[in-house]
Amino acid sequence: MDPDTPEPSGLRIPKLPDLKIPKLTVTREKALAAAGTVVFVVVVAVIGGAILLNYTEDQQVAAFHSHVSASEADLFLVSGKITSHMRTPTNDLSVAECDAHMREFAAIARYGRDVTAYHRRIVAADAVPEAYVGAQSAYVRALDNLNRAFTFWSSAAGAYEMRDYNAANRNIAEADAAWREYNAAITDYDRELRAAEEGAEVPPA
């Protein structure tokens, strides 16, 4: 046996045939089927994506709707308390009755402050479609101003308790200003919401 070419006796390595790339026979039918599949996949991906995006946006608007609705329901309760309190005639109250009236005022202010802070946190955290960002921002601003107004009411009630009527008057004036800003924010919200839903151009404030 030749040591350079060890080849056991009786064994022979067969010679491989020349490797060649197999010939693909592309028929017209096969090409059309492949192209059709690609087009189908792309179309399904685009439509699916659009549906998914639309579904997400709808879900976001629904969540925004539900949060604003919950906020409005609670604000309605606050409004009821305020209206009932303001209807009480104060002309003939005794000092004790004036004090009780102011304690109720303080309780309403606390309630309003808690409600606005609570809903502000929820509405502000909503992810909304871009078209609704203006409405969301205006609504959050409205809640902020309302919260500020109630905080001034609380301060006025505190000043009354301390018999510092000048400070109470100052706080009431600040609260009135915050209420006016709240009103302006609500007007902005209505306008922005209309624009988001009707696709109209937002007129300047």
Added chain:
Amino acid sequence: MERKDVLPVLAGGLVILVVALVVKPALLGEPIGLASPGSVPVHNPPVYVPPAAAPTATPFPDDGAAYTRNFRWTAIDGGVRTTEVTVPEALFLEHRETPRFSDYNSWGRYALAEADRPVLEDLAREIAPPAANPDEGYFRLMNVVFFVQQIPYDKDENTTSYIEGALPPHAMYVKDGVEYPKYPVEMLVDGRGDCEDAAILMGRLLDALGYDTVLLRYSDHMALGIRMNEFNPYYAKYTPKYFTYEGKHYYYVEGTNYCGGDAFSGDPIAVWGKPYPIGDTQDSLPSVQSETPQIIPLRYVPEPGEYRIRPVRLPAGGA
């Protein structure tokens, strides 16, 4: 397609899901999983908590020690009357031990002090008994005015203004001297007081008769304003002075017969018994004739001008 061809596709899908639901939210600080990135944990909304009721004051016993004072005064009909007033000692002492309000705006609280009400309502009934004839309303009003005007004037810084013969512990030391607004029953027990004490007492008595009154504060004086629609009696040789507050007319009424210092000339009789009619400021202090007073309502309740919550339109597309 064989099984070995499907496994890489599934593994790729799994990697994409892990990246989308775990890695990306973790990097952006969003909640992990399928939760909406904007949602926050929703707890129960706040609820209205009504205020706690204030403790009711214990009434002063009728049979306890009391101060009795007799006031001799001239009524509007020219008759001289004597009116006896009894004030529970405990009530008087409680007021003496009560700190005063430094803010003038809260001085109406003295006039309307709840604890004084029984004494002052009795006194108002005695000075101005209810009459069936409505024309007598003016006489009732003027009798209250005259009664208070004839209580001797004394300055806050004078120890003679207090039955103890000394300044009360809560007298306030101010730039111009001493300030000690008295509760109505304090003025009755002391039997004297200064302009704000008289205005406060008169305000309380007229309030008991159903009149709407305010305190009129000048730089060096205090008087009372009585709400009247129109007061212009034919006999008046002056134009009645009034001030408008919240759309209502309040006519000036002097609470003391203080005449620019004559009361301290040593001859108090010279100025006592000379009542001032409603709206008459002819002989009043210069400040009364030249200044516009600060109007202090007896009842003060802060009243917001704005308080309406506007319902809004909800976004379409909700549930």
